[in-house]
Amino acid sequence: MVKQKLVLRFPSTLVEQPVIYHLVKDYDLMVNILRADINPKKEGRLMLELSGGEADYRRALDWLQAQGLTVMNLKQQITWNEGRCTHCGACSVICPSGALILSRPEMTVHFDEAKCVVCELCLKACPARAMETLLENAK
Amino acid sequence: MGVQRTYEEINAKIKSGQAVVLTAEEVIGLVEEKGIAEAAASVDVVTTGTFGPMCSSGVFLNFGHPQPRIKMNEVYLNGVPAYSGVAAVDAYLGATAIPLSDPGNRNYPGAFNYGGGHVIEALVAGREIRLEASSYGTDCYPLKKIETVFRLSEINEATLFNPRNAYQNYNVAVNRGDKTIYTYMGILKPRLGNANYSSAGQLSPLLNDPLLKTIGIGTRIFLGGGIGYVAWHGTQHNPGVERGDNGVPRYPAGTLAVIGDLKQMQPRWLRGLSFLGYGVTLQVGLGIPIPILSEEIMAYCAVNDDAILAPVVDYSRSYPYREGGNLGLVSYAQLKSGEISVNGTRVPTAPLSSYAGAREIAATLKEWIRAGKFTLAVPAAPLPSVEAGITFKTLPQRHPEEGGF
Ligand code: SF4
Ligand code: SF4
Numbered sequence: 001m002v003k004q005k006l007v008l009r010f011p012s013t014l015v016e017q018p019v020i021y022h023l024v025k026d027y028d029l030m031v032n033i034l035r036a037d038i039n040p041k042k043e044g045r046l047m048l049e050l051s052g053g054e055a056d057y058r059r060a061l062d063w064l065q066a067q068g069l070t071v072m073n074l075k076q077q078i079t080w081n082e083g084r085c086t087h088c089g090a091c092s093v094i095c096p097s098g099a100l101i102l103s104r105p106e107m108t109v110h111f112d113e114a115k116c117v118v119c120e121l122c123l124k125a126c127p128a129r130a131m132e133t134l135l136e137n138a139k
Numbered sequence: 140m141g142v143q144r145t146y147e148e149i150n151a152k153i154k155s156g157q158a159v160v161l162t163a164e165e166v167i168g169l170v171e172e173k174g175i176a177e178a179a180a181s182v183d184v185v186t187t188g189t190f191g192p193m194c195s196s197g198v199f200l201n202f203g204h205p206q207p208r209i210k211m212n213e214v215y216l217n218g219v220p221a222y223s224g225v226a227a228v229d230a231y232l233g234a235t236a237i238p239l240s241d242p243g244n245r246n247y248p249g250a251f252n253y254g255g256g257h258v259i260e261a262l263v264a265g266r267e268i269r270l271e272a273s274s275y276g277t278d279c280y281p282l283k284k285i286e287t288v289f290r291l292s293e294i295n296e297a298t299l300f301n302p303r304n305a306y307q308n309y310n311v312a313v314n315r316g317d318k319t320i321y322t323y324m325g326i327l328k329p330r331l332g333n334a335n336y337s338s339a340g341q342l343s344p345l346l347n348d349p350l351l352k353t354i355g356i357g358t359r360i361f362l363g364g365g366i367g368y369v370a371w372h373g374t375q376h377n378p379g380v381e382r383g384d385n386g387v388p389r390y391p392a393g394t395l396a397v398i399g400d401l402k403q404m405q406p407r408w409l410r411g412l413s414f415l416g417y418g419v420t421l422q423v424g425l426g427i428p429i430p431i432l433s434e435e436i437m438a439y440c441a442v443n444d445d446a447i448l449a450p451v452v453d454y455s456r457s458y459p460y461r462e463g464g465n466l467g468l469v470s471y472a473q474l475k476s477g478e479i480s481v482n483g484t485r486v487p488t489a490p491l492s493s494y495a496g497a498r499e500i501a502a503t504l505k506e507w508i509r510a511g512k513f514t515l516a517v518p519a520a521p522l523p524s525v526e527a528g529i530t531f532k533t534l535p536q537r538h539p540e541e542g543g544f
Contacts, residue, residue, distance in 0.1 A: 086190065086410060086422060086493045090325050093333040093489040104477060107494035124250055125326055127192065127412035127491075128422070 003051040005034065005074035007118070010044040014068055019046070027060035028052055034074075034117050047074055047118050077118050077133060080111035084130035094125040141434040142180045149183045149430050150514045158183045160508045162501035163347050163429075163440055170441035179437035184508055184515065187344040188361070188426035188500030191337050191492025192412055194323065195303035195374060196421045197233040198259055198401055201295040202270065204228055205287070210280035211272040216258045218269070227280055231300075232258060234411075234421035248321040248416025256421035257411030259299075262291045263363070264406035297401035299363060299409075303373035305425050307345030307393035308449055311336045311469060311488075313481060316455030321416020325491050327454055334451065334479055334486045339497035340444045340471030344427035345393050347440045349386040350525060351378070353429050355518025360397060361426035361504045364408035366513070367399025369427075372522045377531045386439060389448050389468060393522070397425065408500070422493075426500040428508060430515050444471035451481055461533070 008019070015038055023029045029052035038044040050057060064071050080100075087109050092102040099115035100122060102108070111131075122131040152158040159182050161169065166185050170178045200221070202211075210227040214220065218238040221230040236255035243249050262268060267288045276283045291297055312324035313334045320327050325335045340346065348354050358369040373394025380390040408424030431437050450465035452458050457465070469479045474488050507513035523529060 087495040088191075088422075088493045089490040090335070091489075093328075093335070093487050094326060102477070102489070104475065107475070107490070107498075124248075124413075124415045127325075127414055127420075128410060129252070129413060 001051065002054050002057040003049065004057070005047070005049045007072045007074050007077055008046045008048070008064065009070040009072070010038070010046070011068055012041050012043050015040065015042070015044040017067065019064070019067070019069070022063070023050065023060055027056045027063070029056060029060055035119070074118060075113050075116075078113070078116050078120070078122070079132050079134075080113075081130045081132055084128050085109060086128050086130075088127065091122045091126050091131070094121050096121065141176050142431075144183065144430065144432050146430060146515050146517045152183055153508055153514050154511055156509070156511055158508060160184045160186060160505045162498070162505055163187045163342050164498065164501065166437075166440050167341065167443045170437070175434050175438050175441065178441070179431055179434040182431050182437065185347065185429045185431060185437075185440040186426060186501045186504040186508070187342055187347045187429065188424070188497040188504065189305060189339040189343050189492060190408070190422060190424045190496030190500060191339070192323070192414070192420045193301060193304045193423040193425075194235050194420045196259075196299070196301035196423055197231055197255065198262070199296065199298045199300055200230050200232060202228045202230070202289070203295050205282060205285055207282045208280045209272060209282035209285055210274050210277055212274045213272065215271040216268050217253070217261065219253070219255050219258050221255075223272070234259060235418055237419055244416060249418075250415065251413045251417065251419050253413075254411065254419025256419050259401075259421055260406050260409055260411040262297060263401060263404050263409050265290055265292065291402060298398060299367065299401045299404065300370070300396070300398045301423065302396050303375060303394045304397050304423055305344050305373070305395045305427075306338065306391055307343070307349070308388050308447070309336065309338045309391050310452040310458070310465075311449050311474065311479070312454045312458070313451055313466065313486060314455045315453045320455055321414070322454050323414060323417050323420070324454060325489070326415060331481055331484050331486045334474070334481065334488045335491055336449065336471075336474045336488060337491040338447075338449065338471070339492055339494055340447050340475070341442060342494070342497045342501055344425065345395070346387060346442060346447055348427075348429055348436070349382070349388060349439055349442075351393060351522045352439070353432065353436060353518075354395070354427055355521045357516050357519040358427065359513070359516035360428075361424065361500055361507075362397055362399040362404065363401070363424055364405030365399060365403035367397050367425075368516070369395050369518075369522075370398040371396040375531075376523065377529060378524050378527065379529050379531070382525075383446065383448065385442060385446055387442060387447050390450055393524075395522075424496060424500050426504040428504055428513070428515055444475060447471045449474070451479070
């Protein structure tokens, strides 16, 4: 069994492909959509969690790449620049998933990337701009 | 009457490495265990700290003259305007200044990615700064335009002068409206979605000397990772607000104007910040040592988060429109627990000021004093306190013709 959170980037020519349908039907995967930014004729972005058999999962990734999609591990999409973080705690009431947590009584902030759902709210809510992203169209 | 100490006695102990120094957090436990009298007898200095956004901050710069000389009339540092209505190559860069090209809140909420606070951080970090200045030209200062780059070490002076820092207590901000608002107190979610607060509470400098019995003009302090001084009372200094029996104000009260040489500060403790939909500011690390001159002073320093109360204020109406009133008082102990109750609603809390940073500043100052590197300065004059009878003013709004010249 594999369970993996991924970001799929679609070139504008492929946004109308029934990708999810194929993942479910041809590769027998369970798909949990975390977030989708899809607009006709523009580059699209889909964040999802895939689970299923190891071999099916590998074949599905190969198929996605063969279709021209970019596949990235969701975990690395949002990063916490610890050196810039001042541990102010402002993000702790903004992050909806509990990925940014203020520990008490230490009053220090920690980022648990496994819990991050890439909502991107922290990017501009963090006054020190300590939360960073690799996603180009995050604005 | 108990123990009495003078600054001279404390400084003699500091110089001989004998001074007993505790942070304002550590001293709480000591007083609980041993009582005020014994704690006062054993402790010479208590250190405090705060590391929060402080908008009323900025730096006076003297660039030195180019050849030929220039009387700078307009000055930009990394594109951020500085005030140059002073002598020829002097300017004041304020923490909240933003580039002329910044769209502000035209695409609401504005991001405010860069401004004066960031330039100050870059200066302290020793990074190269782009300077553009222009002038109308005079016989003594003929140059009309200059574009150059410089580093902090290459200019004559950079004096951090913050007209209002270290607020003694502050509002807890909430939003009772039905849309998210973007404020200097951070992002406030609708219908009491969160409550943001900004004081370090029991570690905060002015909450440990609530009646300003030791902190005065000339007090030597930790400022931006280096050494600074209290220059004056800060703007909006308002010691006359209601206080508890412990002397601690229940509303925003005293403030400090502080000064220090930027060249010996550290970027870690002067950080440019971007408040979504509000603007740019500077996060300032500031710590003040409190000499335990008597048991009375020790009693003030032993204050804990349970005994410091702050008002919950609605920033959707009451604050911006000056409608007055508040939604009750809460303690910093409640605020730091992560949740408060406002009119029966449970509201998650978040700080804007780094308590971990405040703790580190108090510990650093303690180490400086213990190592004999930092002695206490005797204030040249006290700051106005309760008995000064200061009344807080609002701006008159009348037609200039009614003014009467
Ligand atoms: S808001 Fe930014 S600086 Fe403050 S604790 Fe969160 S990540 Fe750190
Ligand atoms: S992207 Fe969203 S879920 Fe992830 S850390 Fe930031 S606020 Fe939390």
